[in-house]
Amino acid sequence: MPSEAIQNTICRYVEDEANLVCVLFNRNGLVVEANRYVERLLGIGLVGQSFQQVFIVFDESLTFEDLIADSQQVQTLDVTPQTGMPQTFYFRFFDLGPEILALGHSNAEDEERLRSQVLSLNQNLANLNRQLQQSNAELARLNEQKTQFVGMAAHDLRSPLGTISMAAQCLRMQAEDILDEDSLDFLSRIESVCESARHLVDSFLDLSVIESGRLKIERKPTDIRAVVDKARFLLEIPAKKKQVVIVVRHGPVPESVMVDGPRLEQVVVNFLSNAVQHTNPHSTVEIATCQEGANLKVSVTDQGAGIPREEIPRLFKPFERGAAKKTAGEKSTGLGLVIARKIVEAHGGTVSIESELGKGSTFSFTVPINLASHR
Amino acid sequence: MSETLCCDQPNLASAQHSPVATCVVPAGRDTSTPMITEELYHGYLASLLAGEHRRCHTVVTGLLGQGVEIKDLYIDLFQRSLYEVGEMWEHRKISVAVEHMASAITESLLTLVYPAIFSAEHSGKSVVISCVANECHQIGSKMVADFFELHGWHGYFLGANTPKADLLQMIDEKQPQLVGLSLSLTSNLRTLVRTIRDITDRRPDSQIIVGGQAFRHGGVDALCQFTNARHISSLGDLKAIMVGG
Numbered sequence: 280m281p282s283e284a285i286q287n288t289i290c291r292y293v294e295d296e297a298n299l300v301c302v303l304f305n306r307n308g309l310v311v312e313a314n315r316y317v318e319r320l321l322g323i324g325l326v327g328q329s330f331q332q333v334f335i336v337f338d339e340s341l342t343f344e345d346l347i348a349d350s351q352q353v354q355t356l357d358v359t360p361q362t363g364m365p366q367t368f369y370f371r372f373f374d375l376g377p378e379i380l381a382l383g384h385s386n387a388e389d390e391e392r393l394r395s396q397v398l399s400l401n402q403n404l405a406n407l408n409r410q411l412q413q414s415n416a417e418l419a420r421l422n423e424q425k426t427q428f429v430g431m432a433a434h435d436l437r438s439p440l441g442t443i444s445m446a447a448q449c450l451r452m453q454a455e456d457i458l459d460e461d462s463l464d465f466l467s468r469i470e471s472v473c474e475s476a477r478h479l480v481d482s483f484l485d486l487s488v489i490e491s492g493r494l495k496i497e498r499k500p501t502d503i504r505a506v507v508d509k510a511r512f513l514l515e516i517p518a519k520k521k522q523v524v525i526v527v528r529h530g531p532v533p534e535s536v537m538v539d540g541p542r543l544e545q546v547v548v549n550f551l552s553n554a555v556q557h558t559n560p561h562s563t564v565e566i567a568t569c570q571e572g573a574n575l576k577v578s579v580t581d582q583g584a585g586i587p588r589e590e591i592p593r594l595f596k597p598f599e600r601g602a603a604k605k606t607a608g609e610k611s612t613g614l615g616l617v618i619a620r621k622i623v624e625a626h627g628g629t630v631s632i633e634s635e636l637g638k639g640s641t642f643s644f645t646v647p648i649n650l651a652s653h654r
Numbered sequence: 655m656s657e658t659l660c661c662d663q664p665n666l667a668s669a670q671h672s673p674v675a676t677c678v679v680p681a682g683r684d685t686s687t688p689m690i691t692e693e694l695y696h697g698y699l700a701s702l703l704a705g706e707h708r709r710c711h712t713v714v715t716g717l718l719g720q721g722v723e724i725k726d727l728y729i730d731l732f733q734r735s736l737y738e739v740g741e742m743w744e745h746r747k748i749s750v751a752v753e754h755m756a757s758a759i760t761e762s763l764l765t766l767v768y769p770a771i772f773s774a775e776h777s778g779k780s781v782v783i784s785c786v787a788n789e790c791h792q793i794g795s796k797m798v799a800d801f802f803e804l805h806g807w808h809g810y811f812l813g814a815n816t817p818k819a820d821l822l823q824m825i826d827e828k829q830p831q832l833v834g835l836s837l838s839l840t841s842n843l844r845t846l847v848r849t850i851r852d853i854t855d856r857r858p859d860s861q862i863i864v865g866g867q868a869f870r871h872g873g874v875d876a877l878c879q880f881t882n883a884r885h886i887s888s889l890g891d892l893k894a895i896m897v898g899g
Contacts, residue, residue: 398790
């Protein structure tokens with residue numbers, strides 16, 4: 280093939296098809312002509328544009344003369360393709376007299392390295408994602424097994440505890456008059472420990488039911504004032520032992536709302552029990568009911584030591600206890616508040632705690648008012 | 655056996671009587687009608703070739719929402735499209751960059767299926783699946799690991815270009831009932847043989863399955879020297895292993 284034919288073929292190829300940046304500038308740095316590749320790449324017509332509009336130039340002092348000063352020198356310059364991400368080309372500027380020819384190529388090794396790394400990173404990311412999801416599924420399975428185990432164990436413990444409790448009651452009924460003081464004391468301890476253990480087992484059962492998603496809220500027409508009054512009645516004796524007065528303040532609340540009365544009673548008892556345990560002897564615990572907009576609110580306020588702010592979130596984690604000591608050394612399972620919150624949330628409500636160190640705390644819950652229909 | 659590959663050509667039919675999380679079929683859906691129609695497939699393939707990962711994502715999430723069988727998704731959408739992309743590249747119809755993009759998009763779409771795959775009840779058995787060293791094609795073997803998970807196995811997947819030491823350590827740690835090795839390039843056959851030998855030296859009771867595109871045109875003879883390694887070339891073989899253990 281004659282060399283002129285070869286040259287023409289090469290020129291046409293460079294002009295029309297080659298992935299090579301080919302721009303002809305005049306001596307003022309304005310584009311006279313450009314090949315199809317670069318115009319496609321940049322997405323604009325280049326004729327008449329200045330070199331600063333072709334290349335990304337951060338150094339404002341860089342002149343066209345600087346670029347064309349040495350045609351042997353390879354200049355690393357970036358252009359901004361239509362995609363918006365800068366792309367680096369390696370240019371040489373050839374002085375042709377009235378015009379300057381800029382020829383630029385990309386670095387295949389750079390691109391291959393980038394491609395290889397990106398693909399590798401993508402694969403690694405996908406694999407890590409798979410491992411993560413696999414681990415999460417395994418953790419969920421283990422958690423379910425734990426919940427089932429706790430439920431089964433608690434269920435199986437109820438029966439023997441009931442037997443011990445009943446035997447102790449029978450013994451007291453039949454032999455109270457003939458037992459000496461020490462024996463009666465032992466009997467009281469048995470009854471007390473049985474009661475604590477039963478309470479613990481019930482808490483575990485509740486937690487098991489809640490965590491397995493089987494907690495059912497049975498809504499019936501309920502007078503929340505009666506729920507609160509009953510909770511007060513249940514805690515009267517422990518409160519009296521500490522010379523704590525429980526005061527009830529009922530605000531204007533609907534006579535009947537559709538809630539699970541026994542479950543909400545459990546919540547109020549939990550709040551009230553905590554308040555009595557943490558409040559100082561010879562102080563007052565107040566329970567208040569009120570309506571706030573579309574919600575029913577029940578609050579229990581004590582006059583104890585208060586709870587540090589950073590501890591409050593921990594109170595709702597199973598088996599966590601606050602640093603505040605109970606003022607009569609009472610024990611707890613660390614499950615009561617967890618269960619209380621789940622019950623409230625199952626009603627569509629929320630639990631909140633306000634506390635001031637040295638003054639006391641207020642535990643509240645709100646539930647949406649679902650008015651009971653009346654005949 | 656004419657149908658090639660197991661480890662990176664999963665081609666599984668429905669499993670029966672196994673703790674498999676295949677899909678959640680909405681009530682009333684006619685299960686005899688294929689959900690992955692030709693029209694849907696070709697639309698998906700076009701998006702895949704164009705690098706439109708969002709559109710591909712929409713197709714897959716739509717199918718999952720309609721309760722598509724996971725095996726159908728893997729075989730009739732992912733596998734079929736990847737094979738077609740591979741053939742197009744071999745026939746110079748697309749560039750290697752397009753092929754890589756399609757693979758990357760497909761791999762990202764697999765993650766959409768994981769919540770369903772990993773929720774299957776486990777039988778207590780486990781398999782460790784890996785590409786041998788210097789092997790970069792991992793999607794097929796990953797899909798095989800996913801199928802084992804669907805059938806109640808713990809499918810531990812190590813990924814592309816796994817150093818042999820890492821593979822051996824994983825085997826020591828997990829004590830799997832089965833090890834799966836994937837080979838895409840015939841040139842890596844010797845590496846595969848050495849890997850099988852090392853695994854067997856370490857754990858003489860290891861059971862190993864081998865598959866991959868590299869065996870399309872032979873090479874299975876290289877496994878004859880091992881009594882504990884076999885080539886899996888058909889669905890039937892793999893399914894029998896997964897269900898029967």
